[in-house]
Amino acid sequence: MTNAVFDKAAGAASDARGQADADVPAAAAGSAPGADGKHRPALGKKLKIRSMVSVAGEVLPFFWPMRNFIHHNPLHGLEHLPFEDAVAEATRLFHARGWLPRPAYQRMLADGAMQPDDLAAEIDAFVATWLADQDDDGDAAHGEVAALLRELLLAMMTATSQPSPGDREPCAEEVLACLRRGGQG
């Protein structure tokens, strides 16, 4: 009799079971200290740990010794994801930036590496997709909002600097102005 083990469906089920045992620390089942007092888990457990480490490590890019340096994609372990998702995951994992700061791109724009039309086209496409994903209120409202949003985004990207994280330097005057505006926006 043949059993198919590790069909994906079965895998998903055992995952959920694991979730249910949420905050119970793993019992040291089948791994009583040996005669020499050393901790000796069962073979299956040891293999499972080794396997787990290997799989967890797949996100790490290989490092070749310098003698044989070759270029490689540092996000090679994430190529199964769409590019933008992979960058988000890698930046989270490695505490890194995935894109240049805005001024660097603005400089490239000024140097002619891209034209304002190129950027505008990308912004237009983004706004259209994004609005389409929102609740459908009404096309008239959409049209106005879309136009305004496009202009603001183009201005934001081309004419303003990027706030660095932790950039908070409000002065009293502005706080007051904010309150006078009634809080919104």
Add this chain to the structure above:
Amino acid sequence: MHELKHSQLKKLEIIVQGEQQDFVLDLLERAGVSGWTVVHNLSGKGSHGAHDAHLMFNEDDVLVMIITAVPADIAEAILEGLTPFFNRHMGVVFSTDIQVSRLAKFQPPG
């Protein structure tokens, strides 16, 4: 004098992508498995489930199959060891009860 002895074993057929072969063989080695066979360049087609995660194979991918026969308890340990691996990677293990007939030294009684 030799006679045929029959032992009850489990046959494991482990199908994985070619690039994962070394990992699986290393695992078998650490489980103390005495021997295995590798069949190369299989092609497979998978059931197209509703969700990508349930695909067994990617269409026309090149796969390998690793075959080994081990006692039941080792088989258990190997399957446990492969669990984290198969949670991430495509593939399948077929596990079958088999009998292996081998010539072994005849043990006279007493």
Add this chain to the structure above:
Amino acid sequence: MSAGTAPLGTQPLAEQLGRDLTLYDAADQLFGTRIGETLNELLIKGLMDFFDEGQSVWRMPGRKQGLFLAWANIARRNRRLRMRGLDVAAILDQADEPEAMIDLVMNRLGVPEHRWMSYVTVELSRLHGWAGFVRWRAQAAHYYWQQRNPADLTDYLAVRLVLGLALLEDAGRRLRRDLRWPALLDFAAAHPRECVLRRELNAGTVLPDFAHRIEVALDSGDPARIDALYLVYEREKTTREACTRARRVETMAAAAGLDREALLGRDDDALHQIIDGIYAAKAHEGMLWTRSLERAHLRSLLARIDAAAGEEAGAMPTAPASGETPAGPAGPVQALFCIDVRSERLRRHLEAVGDYETFGIAGFFGIPIAFVEFGKGHETALCPAVVTPKNVAVEMPHTHAKHADSLFDLAHEVVHDLKNTVLAPYVTVEAVGLLFGFDMVGKTFAPRAYNTWRQRLETRKPPARLLFDKLSEDEARELVANLQDEMVVRAVERHFAVKREHLTSPMIRELRETALEHRKGQTELARRFGVDPAGEAVFIRSLQVEYRVNPDQARIQLEHLAKIGFRPQRQAQLVGAALRGIGLTAGFGRTVLVVGHGSTSENNPYESALDCGACGGDQGLVNARIFAAMANRREVRQLLTEQGIDIPAETHFIPALHDTTTDEIRLADIDELPPTALTRVDRIREDLTAAGRLTAAERCRELGESGISSPEAAARRVKRHALDWTQVRPEWGLSKNAAFVIGRRALTRRLDLDGRSFLHSYDYRVDPKGRLLETILTGPLIVAQWINLEHFFSVVDNEAFGSGSKVYHNVVGRFGVVTGNLSDLRTGLPAQTMLRGHVPYHQPMRLVTVIEAPLALVEALLAKLYKPRELVHNGWIRLVVLDPETGQAQVYDPEHGERDAWQPQPIRLPA
């Protein structure tokens, strides 16, 4: 806002624990400890000691047992660790296997088992350079140092966890808190507001005017007081942030030319949606810029291809197809270059100075080899990293035998001539034995002795011949036997002070056979020189162990000798495939240049990075020489004719090396040419020099060099840079790479691609089944993609993904660099390659990949090939197919979903 949500931008600790944070990270954030930093320091010290490859004077003992055990042995006795109050020994005493230790520590920390996988991922991501090195080594089974001192990620994690546990428990004792998983989760659940305040404080994101108040409140330990302060703080921070953002929206509006009334005249819903939209766009901003760069580049490239095709159609009524140019009196010269972006400039200039037809092909010319360079004690794989070479090529110096035709003859000479070679005083037993016992990729000699020897060799290598023909089994056996005999002679001399003259051949053979266990009994040597049985046994043992005359070694040597070289059929197959792949199957000129590339620069640990990526990081000349030699062979040409590729007898392939730092091209193996060819060669040399100078002038502009009045001056300037060891940027390398064009040269011949494009020659008309394109997509394309993304991430975050400034680099262990004394192993490319000062030089964009072929063919291949498909569908490269049958450029946009992914636009293409 309620206290249960995350009002201040930080996610709840409970969610982040085990997913973004380890336990000691949480402790550091909550209580201001510095466990993470200390852990890294202690770990790095241990790793540097373990992985040293002969650089340091002290050698860690016991490394053969593997990373975990060797480290554990040292750590147990490490007084410094005990002084810090860390009882590492007590932990280490409880388990002697890494898996057991991991199990133990994770249980002791109280981490629930279903969270182990993600917890481990976080741990491994901390020093991703070192961890990546361990990961590489674990699968580099043939790497000498890995065989000697094995290490894998399980070992590495076990060491990390032990250190982490010791540090955590020590901190817990000092703080008088339980820092394990259940306790920290309880703390976070019971005191959520306190957690937020603590994290703000320790992360340095706290509002400065609140810092002191928060410290005092936390010290008081009074929950009511802390809660009250939290509410005030939360309200304040939220308000300030809101105002900041409000200001920014107004700034944007002003920049867009809108006044405030126009903006605020909208209703709340609309403004709300606009603010949401702005947030959404900010999250997506990097991608928007990147797509803009790609769009611009693609637009420009397609427009120029279109224009060039239009011009060509207008200028020449019948443009000859590539590869079929009619041969003039001197005929065209064909030149094969690597696809590397740096070839583009040179190809353009060469085509302009004379009648040259250039082609692009992966730099290993389709011939993957493991190369044993003369004087080096290891094999190097000369092929892309995705390919494993199965054949070995060996280099032997000319001085040994000018007329020896085969490896067999030459090896004979080397073995017998050991006394008389310049190497003789320095050749150790190991060195010679290893010559025939080499392993695939990376094995080195006993490094210290070997390195001393190497340094004493003359700096200029003697001219050497490449040998790549197969040995017959008899030849191989005889070679091994000869080597063994030579070992016997040396052993006898050393052990018994009996010189070669006093030994007969039968005596030597007898000793050899005894060591190989083919015979037993007293040997003639013992009889003749009065050696007692015990002494004789010791000697035989020494022969077997020290001098490697034993059955196992003999078998290994035979196996390795069998790997040397290619049979003629295989040679023809490889050459034929390469020529077909680039569409050069007819119309050969009298000279075909085969140009590999390399880079010369002193004091540059990244010298490898500047060399040929398609050759596994080593110089491309070897492959070029072998390719040319094969293509010049009569037997090979006969076999090629049978394949339909007719190379005329007068055609000669000449290998060359393009130095990308100086743009000089040096022809090689000229002595193999017939004298009649020499005038032609002189002309070619002149053209190459001229083209090289023009290329240097272009590059000088990019390098920002001033005062360059002529191409000659440019050539001199770049040469100076190459030799100047203080020069941190001898060339830009592959920086600014942007595109990969797979198609006929006709497509790009009139274009100035500014050294930013990989170019692979490909003629779809001779590839109806797509087999040649398949090779390109699964090989060179992957290499180019790796290069492109290495540059992408090294420029967007040079500190995390790149290696920072070369100025602060210190070589560690002879295999990598760290910044300062102790840091993560640096990965990626240095700042000097990516930036000009602080301004990025490389433009981060995905590789714009252009394929000239029918769309149906490309789609069929993508359906069949896993990796190229994944790269295209997930947007790791930007693909555009120029379909000659429909006259459409089909741009693939992964953001458009599967059905509308291909976006066509008309384009003119060369005939």
